[in-house]
Amino acid sequence: MLEDTRKIGDILLDVKGISLSFGAVKAIADVSFDILEGEVRAIIGPNGAGKTSMLNCINGFYHPQQGTITYKGTTRSQMKPYEAAAQGIGRTFQNVALFKGMSTLDNIMTGRNLKMKSGILSALIWRGRAEREELEHRRFVEDIINFLEIEAIRKTPVGRLPYGLQKRVELGRALAAEPDLLLLDEPMAGMNLEEKEDMCRFILDVNQEFGTTICLIEHDMGVVMDISDRVLVLDYGGKIADGTPDAVRADQNVIDAYLGGGH
Amino acid sequence: MFYRESGQFSSSYKQDQAIFPLRQDRIGVYLILLVAFFGVPLFASDYLISAIFIPFLILALAALGLNVLTGYAGQLSLGTGGFMAVGAFMAYKFATGMPDMPIILVLLMGGLMAAAVGIMFGIPSLRIKGFYLAVATLAAQFFIEWLFIKVGWFTNYSASGVITAPPLAIGLPFTSLEYVFDTSTKKYVFTLSFVVVLALATKNLIRSHIGRGWMAIRDMDIAAEIIGFRPLQTKLSAFAVSSFLCGVAGALWAFVHLGTVEPEAFGINRSFSILFMIIIGGLGSIMGAFIGAAFITLLPIFLNNVPPMLGMNLAVDLVVHIEFMVFGILIVFFLIVEPHGLARLWSIGKEKLRTWPFPY
Amino acid sequence: MQDFLGEFYFFLEVLISGLLTGTLYSLIALGFVLIFKASGVFNFAQGAMMLFAALSFVGIQEKLGVPWPVAFVLAVLIMVILAYLVDKLVLGKLVNQEPIILFMATIGITFFIDGFGQTIWGSDIKVLDIGIPTGPLFIFDILIDKLELVAGVVAAIMVAGLAIFFSKTKVGRALRAVADDHQAALSVGISLHHIWIIVWSVAGLVGLIAGIMWGTKLGVQFSLSLVALKALPVLILGGFTSIPGAIVGGLIIGAGEKLAEIYIGPFIGGAIENWFAYMLAMVFLLFRPQGLFGEKIIERV
Numbered sequence: 057m058l059e060d061t062r063k064i065g066d067i068l069l070d071v072k073g074i075s076l077s078f079g080a081v082k083a084i085a086d087v088s089f090d091i092l093e094g095e096v097r098a099i100i101g102p103n104g105a106g107k108t109s110m111l112n113c114i115n116g117f118y119h120p121q122q123g124t125i126t127y128k129g130t131t132r133s134q135m136k137p138y139e140a141a142a143q144g145i146g147r148t149f150q151n152v153a154l155f156k157g158m159s160t161l162d163n164i165m166t167g168r169n170l171k172m173k174s175g176i177l178s179a180l181i182w183r184g185r186a187e188r189e190e191l192e193h194r195r196f197v198e199d200i201i202n203f204l205e206i207e208a209i210r211k212t213p214v215g216r217l218p219y220g221l222q223k224r225v226e227l228g229r230a231l232a233a234e235p236d237l238l239l240l241d242e243p244m245a246g247m248n249l250e251e252k253e254d255m256c257r258f259i260l261d262v263n264q265e266f267g268t269t270i271c272l273i274e275h276d277m278g279v280v281m282d283i284s285d286r287v288l289v290l291d292y293g294g295k296i297a298d299g300t301p302d303a304v305r306a307d308q309n310v311i312d313a314y315l316g317g318g319h
Numbered sequence: 320m321f322y323r324e325s326g327q328f329s330s331s332y333k334q335d336q337a338i339f340p341l342r343q344d345r346i347g348v349y350l351i352l353l354v355a356f357f358g359v360p361l362f363a364s365d366y367l368i369s370a371i372f373i374p375f376l377i378l379a380l381a382a383l384g385l386n387v388l389t390g391y392a393g394q395l396s397l398g399t400g401g402f403m404a405v406g407a408f409m410a411y412k413f414a415t416g417m418p419d420m421p422i423i424l425v426l427l428m429g430g431l432m433a434a435a436v437g438i439m440f441g442i443p444s445l446r447i448k449g450f451y452l453a454v455a456t457l458a459a460q461f462f463i464e465w466l467f468i469k470v471g472w473f474t475n476y477s478a479s480g481v482i483t484a485p486p487l488a489i490g491l492p493f494t495s496l497e498y499v500f501d502t503s504t505k506k507y508v509f510t511l512s513f514v515v516v517l518a519l520a521t522k523n524l525i526r527s528h529i530g531r532g533w534m535a536i537r538d539m540d541i542a543a544e545i546i547g548f549r550p551l552q553t554k555l556s557a558f559a560v561s562s563f564l565c566g567v568a569g570a571l572w573a574f575v576h577l578g579t580v581e582p583e584a585f586g587i588n589r590s591f592s593i594l595f596m597i598i599i600g601g602l603g604s605i606m607g608a609f610i611g612a613a614f615i616t617l618l619p620i621f622l623n624n625v626p627p628m629l630g631m632n633l634a635v636d637l638v639v640h641i642e643f644m645v646f647g648i649l650i651v652f653f654l655i656v657e658p659h660g661l662a663r664l665w666s667i668g669k670e671k672l673r674t675w676p677f678p679y
Numbered sequence: 680m681q682d683f684l685g686e687f688y689f690f691l692e693v694l695i696s697g698l699l700t701g702t703l704y705s706l707i708a709l710g711f712v713l714i715f716k717a718s719g720v721f722n723f724a725q726g727a728m729m730l731f732a733a734l735s736f737v738g739i740q741e742k743l744g745v746p747w748p749v750a751f752v753l754a755v756l757i758m759v760i761l762a763y764l765v766d767k768l769v770l771g772k773l774v775n776q777e778p779i780i781l782f783m784a785t786i787g788i789t790f791f792i793d794g795f796g797q798t799i800w801g802s803d804i805k806v807l808d809i810g811i812p813t814g815p816l817f818i819f820d821i822l823i824d825k826l827e828l829v830a831g832v833v834a835a836i837m838v839a840g841l842a843i844f845f846s847k848t849k850v851g852r853a854l855r856a857v858a859d860d861h862q863a864a865l866s867v868g869i870s871l872h873h874i875w876i877i878v879w880s881v882a883g884l885v886g887l888i889a890g891i892m893w894g895t896k897l898g899v900q901f902s903l904s905l906v907a908l909k910a911l912p913v914l915i916l917g918g919f920t921s922i923p924g925a926i927v928g929g930l931i932i933g934a935g936e937k938l939a940e941i942y943i944g945p946f947i948g949g950a951i952e953n954w955f956a957y958m959l960a961m962v963f964l965l966f967r968p969q970g971l972f973g974e975k976i977i978e979r980v
Contacts, residue, residue: 115545141547153542155535157603165528166535170547172528176556179527180520186527187333194332233546395779447964450721450782450919454911455964458957469948587908591786598783636802640794647791654784655772 064285065093067126068237068269069114074123076109076293083109084120085293091237096263097271098280098301101290102314107273108150110290111239114271115147116140127237142170146235148226150242150273156215160225163214164200167232168193200228204258220251227258238262240272244279252276256283277315281305289314338522355511360504369503369576371616376507376514377571379612382596383521383605384564389594390602391525392557393537394444398456399565399593401463404585405433406566407573408473411580414485415475422487426513426570433566434559436463441558445551448540460587467582474580481581484574506575513571517564522605524560533557534603595646599653601660610661618645692822693941694934699827701933702834703896706889707910708917708925709837710882715919717854717878718770719778723785726907727792728883732758733890733899737807738800747809751887758883759876761792766875807894830892837888838926841881845922850877912960932956 069091076084084106091097099107112118114125116135124131127143146167154163172193178186201207204224209217214225223243230238243259244252260283262268274280280287280301287304289297291313297304304310327342329335339345359372385399410429413420420428440459444452467473474482487500487509500509524530532553535543544550573580592615600611622642657664707729714722722728736754740747769784812825845851856864857874865871890899893906909932917928939955 117541117545137541137544138547138549141545147545149542153539155538155543157534157538158531162531162534166531166543166548167546169528169532169535174527176524176529176560179524179529182523182527186523190336190527191332194336198332229546443961443965447961449779451915451964454915454957455961457908457911458954458961461954461957465950465953469950587905594783594786637798640798640802643790643794644798645794647787647789647794650787650790651769651784654776654780654787655769658776658780 062094062264062267064095067091068093068128069271070126071110071114072124072126074110074113074120074125076106076113076118076120082293084113084290086123087290087293087295088123089288089295089298091269091271092285093236093269094263094267095269095285096259096283097269098284098287099271099273099290100275100277100280100287100304100314101296104292105290106293107290108241111147111241111271111273114140114237114239115145141233144234144236146230146233146238148223148230148238148240148243150245152219152222152226154214154222154226154229156213159211159213160206160217160228161197161201161210163225164197164228164232165193167229168197170233197228197232200231203231203261204228205254220247223247224255224258227255231262234266235268237269237271240270240274242273242275244274244276252279259283336526338526352515355515356508360508365503368507371620373503373507373510373576374572375612375616376510377568377576378593378596378616379609380514380517380571381565381568381593382600382608382612383518384561384568385593386597386600386602386604386608387521387525387533387564388557388561390597390604390607391530391537392533392554392561393540394441394554394557395449395453396456396561397453397587397590397594398440398459398463400585400587400589401456401460402433402437402562402565403569403572403589404463404467404582405436405562406430406569407580407585408467409433409566410570410574411482411484412473412475422485422489422574423513426567426574429570430563430567433569434563437558437562437565438555441555442551444554444558457587460590464582464586481579484578484580487574510571510575513567517567518605521560521564525605529553529556537603595650597660598650599660601662602658604660604662606665607660607662610665614661618642688821693937695821695823696827697934697937698930699824699831699933700937701930702831702926703827703889703892703929704909704913704933705926705929706830706834706837706885706892707907708913708929709841709922710885710889711910711914712917712920712922712925713841713878713882713885717857718875720770720781720785721778721919722882723782724789724792725882725886725910726905727789727796728758728761729886729890729893729907730899731761731792731796732883732887733807733894734796734800734805736887736891737805737894737899741805754887755880755884758887759880762876762879762883765879766872770875771872805894805899807891807899809891809895811892811895813895826892826896833888833892834926837885838922841922854878909956912956915960916963932959935959 067090071090072088074084074087075082087106087110099110101107109118113120114127116137116139119134124133125135126132127140127145155166158166172189174186174189178184201210204227206221206224206228209221209225214222217225223245227240227243230240240259244255247255256279259270259272263270272284284301286299287297287301288295289304289307289310296309296313297307299307305315327340329340334340339348359368363372381399381403384402385396388394388396406426406429408429409432410425413428414422414425436459440456443455447455471477487506488497489500500506525533532543532548533556535546535548536550536553536557540550543553569585572584577584596611596615597608598611599614600609601607619642622638622645626638653660707725710725710729711722714720714725732754735757736747736750739745739750739753743750743753745753765788769788770781773781773784811829814825816823816825816828845855853864853869853874854877856867856869857871864874897906913925913928913932915928916931917924917926936952936955936959940949940952944951
């Protein structure tokens, strides 16, 4: 086993007392946890526990009725999604939210949009500033395409790709933005063993090589136990456990609610 | 056999990103431009030019505008006619108010004014989506129509309500030298140049990050926002560019094609007609705008001329009704067979061409 | 004092006239709501269907010389056949497409029906008179148009009838099931195609009645299908899936339009009825994007 040379730093994201309701339905009830810089944090729990809703809150898409989120030292209770993105929060989605009308390459290029500064006028003329920028970012995106081993499908419209590859493209799009915090919502759902191993490898590489902090929602316990540093367990919108994988695995509440006796 | 890309490898990203990376496509486009700039003026009759080619070009420009908004950015708009009207009337105001302004600038200013109006009516698009937005654009359409009829300032208080467009002339500043585009051939070349330049500029926009932003908002606006696209700016830029193109088209329609500036030319029927062009031609495709415009321009002529050739003489209004029916059938047909329009059928055709004559 | 009373009476007349015109709009909007509720399709062709139904109704009377109740039944039959054809040739082939494609298909249908109707029945204005009372009526010294009153009553009956139909009958229940979830409805054995034919037929019936009302008012002519565009603001206010919403929306638009024309119109040149309804709807949308009765959409990612 290779030595873990990562530096796990201070608190990057601090979630305090978040409560979120939709009308009478309480999706999240008073949940607090933190994510340390450079770590791999997992969020697990039964379906409907509020995991995706929590990620949506961090992205600024849902606005919790109570609680605060402190990211990189700044506290806020509400943020617009594009502000969150500008601050370095990346995201993949449970149901693959790729832009079906575009190719793989274009989809990943959209991830670079925050770094592209040329305006309408430059774009109209194309030669000069806009072209230079486009080429520069194209180079970066090609590096990501190499990294994720998807060169062969770069011009294919993503709607035609098999599910596993779509998820990989989505990861590429999130990586293109060079995020500090990467939120992954069930990145391995629907994949076979090989695909899962590939995905794990990519996620770990991203974490170890680029130092990106990862927060992932996942149902595959083997994966969770293998790659995460700490695990948060949610059930019915509330927190029922928070700690290292081994601690969580042995926690009776978690076993009752989610894991079952066999684990 | 002829349309193969083997042997043509891009060795740089710059090559890969060219508008026409394949040599065959490039040759094709150069040929078309050659025919358009030289063949048509030399060989086509005046009637053909003024009745078919000029309206086709101008409507293609308007269709391009609508395609930017509806095809690329996914914002359904039924207000195209209104934006064209703004371009036409504001160009008229500039031409009459500042007679020394070069005609090209006049037309572009008409477009800019239309862009401003487009941005205004685009602001609701942040809250309103889909069909609801279509209704907001209808509000724009009907309001603008009413405005230009009721408010005399736009027509320079003309008593008859029919205002003649100023002549198309390019002058050398501070001299009395001027070149007047008075024949239909000259007008055609003028219009063609405008349309080609604007189409190229639009293509550049589409392949930049701005175009990607539009398509992202169209495909999944929530995901687009979460990865950093600012929805209001993206949508408004689409409205602005789209209305600019429609505005210039409207100004050209009045100045070059009609010779008069009248609100009736830009009514709700115009909006629908242009929507049909992009549905039939292909949403989200620059070529589609041209194909669709060609189709809709040629169809009435076809319907007018074919029955007599077959020996059937139909009353004029019956022809109009049949036109309606044929439009309707074609729209439904295209939506069933190829929702992405003729442009997609064209690309499928090209793909088949690659392996022709060997089917495997 | 006399003046004020006169002013007030005038206001009431304008208001009531507007409300009653509003019920006419509601009749059109009802057709839209029915189809949208059951198939999720925004049927742009509702106006054209209305015109076609009215044209057929008048045309049958002229050509066959039958009394109007017979013509009515025949016209309904024609609308049913139309519904069947639309389902077979258009809807059936576009089952899994996005709503915008279906919407554009209905635009195509609109053009076809417009052209077809005028090819068969001709395009001159037709007078529609089946004995519906017209002319002014005075209630408590307030002037009310008889036709508008009849229209209001008819609309009320239609709404009540449709409400009962939806909630009490087997078919109505099936329609609600389909509106909720196509797949689930299929899984309990409801045939989507049957439902769609029924719904389009009922919408055709509603269109026929609306067409008769409007036709008596304006004469049966092409611009009738443009009147249907006015139903859009009604639907925006009332929500696309709510029958009571269509009524309330129609009332608000009808009254608002009339009042604006009389009281604001003269200051800015008149004829603002052309666009006022749309502006009103647009402004309304800015505050409530889902309309008065529409369901608030919670987006999920």
